Amino acid sequence: MKLTIERTALLHSLGHVQSVVERRNTIPILSNVLLEAKGDRLALTATDMELAIVEQVAVDASQAGAVTVPAHTLYDIVRKLPEGAQVQLELSGDGQQTTIKAGRSRFQLATLPKEDFPATGSGELPHQFPLSAGDLKGLIDRTKFAISTEETRYYLNGIYLHAFSSGKQKALRAVATDGHRLARVEMPLPEGAENIPGVIIPRKAVNELRKLIEETTGSVAVSLSESRIRFAFDDVILTSKLIDGSFPDYHRVIPNNNDKMLEVDRKAFRDAVDRVSTISSEKSRAVKLSLKSGLLTLSATSAEQGSATEELEVKYDGAPIDIGFNSRYLLDIADEIEGEGMQILLADSVAPTLMRDMADAQALYVLMPMRV
Template sequence: MKVTVERAQLLKSLGHVHRVVERRNTIPILGNVLLRAENAQLSLKATDLDLEVTETLAAETGAGGGSTTVPAHMFYDIVRKLPDGAQIVLEGDGDRSVLAIRAGRSRFTLQTLPESDFPDLAAGDMTHSFTLTAADLKRLIDRTQFAISTEETRYYLNGIYLHAAGTAKAPTLRAVATDGHRLAQVDLPLPQGATGMPGVIVPRKTVGEVLRLI
């Protein structure tokens, strides 16, 4: 595996995915980010078994591509401290289980774990798909997230409940959050494709990550 990528692009994508990784993990592979190079693209994936984030960016990839996993927070700290405009070369050696990082005169080597150990959260078949503008999604979150419960024993209140509501003449997409003492509710016109969608609870951690992205 050999990949060349621009530092600013890699840092931006790593900044999104590394936040999902808990700093303390009893399962070593969950502390790593999965790197996969193919078709002139580098994809980064991280998960805590509840939330999975994948980012893809343009890169120069060697013949055949390749994949590996490296410690997420250590990798992020290295990239963050490299100079602006640097071209970063990532070279993986599967036989030695290491990833070499080169940028200018800087050299780093990180221990890796095999891709086969990385968990895959299969999403399954989604029955509904619809589009919301970033402004509408931000409005839903901003006006409801304050009411999300932080009491872990009532896990079903630890998120925002999204579901189709309203009447046949005025259908809506409704977001609701409550901690048992207060309740926040916001309605938007039902987007095309959301008719008949099953209600879903978007967990608090996912809400926070989505809000940062938009």
């Protein structure tokens, strides 16, 4: 294998694929990136056995071939080369080393046989449908903050994607919960997604996908089975195993009889929570909301720090109520609401609370209160 590629193009693609590679690996080949040159294309492949990414980039390949080299080392080398440099990669005759040249810089990296690199084929994925990059970003951004990081409840460590239908309503829904808060976002059901199984996309796959689609504006081809999912767009293919578990029946925790309705300016509410929470203890992060007609008082108290209160004029004509929340959770939800108005529906001080974006009926959030 012998090829020449512009440093920026190589760095861009390496930046995508190397982030899949774990820093510590008990299996040496999983620390490597597979480089396959053919014609005017170079395919870069990385995997951790759960998640695989393949990205193609234009090159000038004078000799086709394939090799695996340490992913993070290659990325660091290319990152430190001068901007605009032309990078040459050449595999030695015995296949033991790859030489990297750029200007007067020269590096030699040990290789591992390409035959040892795990196959990343995803098998048959019978369900296929398109999603715009914008819609996919929206589904991810407005739910991923609620993904659980508690490994014992592994079935909550991802986003639950499924088709939902009720009467004439048909939607593609993304749901995430950590047991304390729940985020549910939906969009019109894409053609081809009618019969998809409900699948849980792992947190790492969600994060890598979100980084990859940041730069694209086109359509993303989604393919899935009950055990794997693939996203293909531009010159990138991301394939991931799905979490093998049952997502809980989230409908049961979404309240439908909360009769106390509060409407508040989102930014004013978010900033007030942020200011008052400065006083709350690092452990509980508790903020108390005291509501009476037309007025919301936010307060926090800490034995070490003191106390803080702030008042906001709001639209509320229900019975007075005091309720406490984790301020971090309130801020996470407020940050995902894009409209100016935020609607909060309450029942009492211990029941789940419903939060909505007044400008977007497709997003819904549930937050469990806490004692304050």
